[in-house]
Amino acid sequence: MKNRKRIFATLLMLSAGPLAIAGTSTNTLGEKIARKGTGDVPACAICHGDHGEGNIKAGYPRLAGMNAEYLDQQMTLYAQDERKNRIMQEYAQKLSIAERRAVSDYYANQTAHSPHIDLKTLPPQAAKLLQVGAPNRGIPSCFSCHGDNGQGNKDGIAPIAGQSAIYFIHQMNAWRFNERPVTEGNPMAVIAKTLTLKEIALLAHALQ
Ligand code: HEC
Ligand code: HEC
Numbered sequence: 001m002k003n004r005k006r007i008f009a010t011l012l013m014l015s016a017g018p019l020a021i022a023g024t025s026t027n028t029l030g031e032k033i034a035r036k037g038t039g040d041v042p043a044c045a046i047c048h049g050d051h052g053e054g055n056i057k058a059g060y061p062r063l064a065g066m067n068a069e070y071l072d073q074q075m076t077l078y079a080q081d082e083r084k085n086r087i088m089q090e091y092a093q094k095l096s097i098a099e100r101r102a103v104s105d106y107y108a109n110q111t112a113h114s115p116h117i118d119l120k121t122l123p124p125q126a127a128k129l130l131q132v133g134a135p136n137r138g139i140p141s142c143f144s145c146h147g148d149n150g151q152g153n154k155d156g157i158a159p160i161a162g163q164s165a166i167y168f169i170h171q172m173n174a175w176r177f178n179e180r181p182v183t184e185g186n187p188m189a190v191i192a193k194t195l196t197l198k199e200i201a202l203l204a205h206a207l208q
Contacts, residue, residue: 030106033099040094044103047087052107056208059166065112067156071104077181084179114151115162117207126206129199137194140187142203150207165204172200 034052037043044052047060054062063071077083078092079100092100119127128134130150133141142160147153150161160168174180175192182189195203 027102027106027109029099030102030104033095033103034106038095038099041091044107048107052110053113054162054164054167056164057166059164059170061163061167062112062159063107064110065114066108066152066158068104068108070156070158071107072101073183075100075104082181084174112151112159113162114149114159117150117161122206123202125199126202129195129203130206134194139191139194160207163207165208168204168207169200172204 032038033041034044034048035050044063047055047058048063049055049060052062052064054060054064074083075088075092075095078085078088079095081089083089095103117130119131122130129139130142133139133144143150145153145157146160147157150159152159171180171188172192172195175182175189178189180189192200
């Protein structure tokens with residue numbers, strides 16, 4: 001009996017799989033918020049791009065293909081005024097918990113295009129931080145957590161390749177000035193405070 005239940009559950013998962021990946025058809029609420037907004041909140045696409053690809057020039061981060069839990073967690077932090085950004089705090093507060101979850105799932109299912117970072121073409125200081133870190137100052141290699149090309153990793157650590165330089169610099173400053181909380185086990189505040197301003201600028205441009 002137990003076995004049969006398990007087989008049935010597996011079949012269900014298999015049949016739900018492709019639909020869940022195609023995403024849009026099974027998540028109409030998330031898609032609606034992303035593309036049309038709600039009565040209170042404008043369409044996310046206005047800033048984050050038609051497919052969540054972000055807007056490099058304006059400094060709006062890409063959301064496509066990011067981990068759903070991460071996106072949802074960040075929306076909650078904005079809603080609770082723990083992560084500071086006037087625009088996003090307002091929107092996150094106006095969305096319900098279910099709406100935030102739906103739109104996070106929607107973006108997680110969008111295809112991401114992470115550019116290839118060619119270390120050979122970068123300033124050596126930036127390439128070294130990405131690949132080796134600065135062990136003498138306790139900074140591990142960025143790629144060791146963010147994926148071997150900065151594309152993010154399967155445990156949900158955010159991508160850093162192809163992200164807007166303006167956004168990158170804002171995040172480093174937010175951690176330096178304690179305006180973005182550090183989730184458990186997250187070394188970013190220490191890293192941001194240890195990097196020099198020059199290194200932050202070099203990395204921002206290397207990764208965009
Ligand atoms: C008017 C422009 C604008 C709109 C519309 C907008 N955002 Fe944002 N969003 C931003 C900016 C700017 C940031 C960066 C804020 C910061 O520095 O913390 C951001 C950051 C985020 C982040 C954090 C990303 C990360 O990598 O940590 C998430 C998640 C997010 N937005 C989701 C949404 C969702 C979902 C919607 C629609 C309900 C939306 N945004 C609508 C401008 C916008
Ligand atoms: C030990 C693992 C680890 C290392 C090493 C690391 N990071 Fe991170 N990083 C994280 C985690 C985890 C997050 C997600 C933050 C959160 O949950 O609030 C993050 C978030 C970020 C973000 C914000 C992404 C977004 O979408 O908002 C940037 C930018 C970033 N890291 C850059 C770097 C750079 C540059 C380096 C190298 C100097 C680096 N990280 C090294 C774990 C790491």
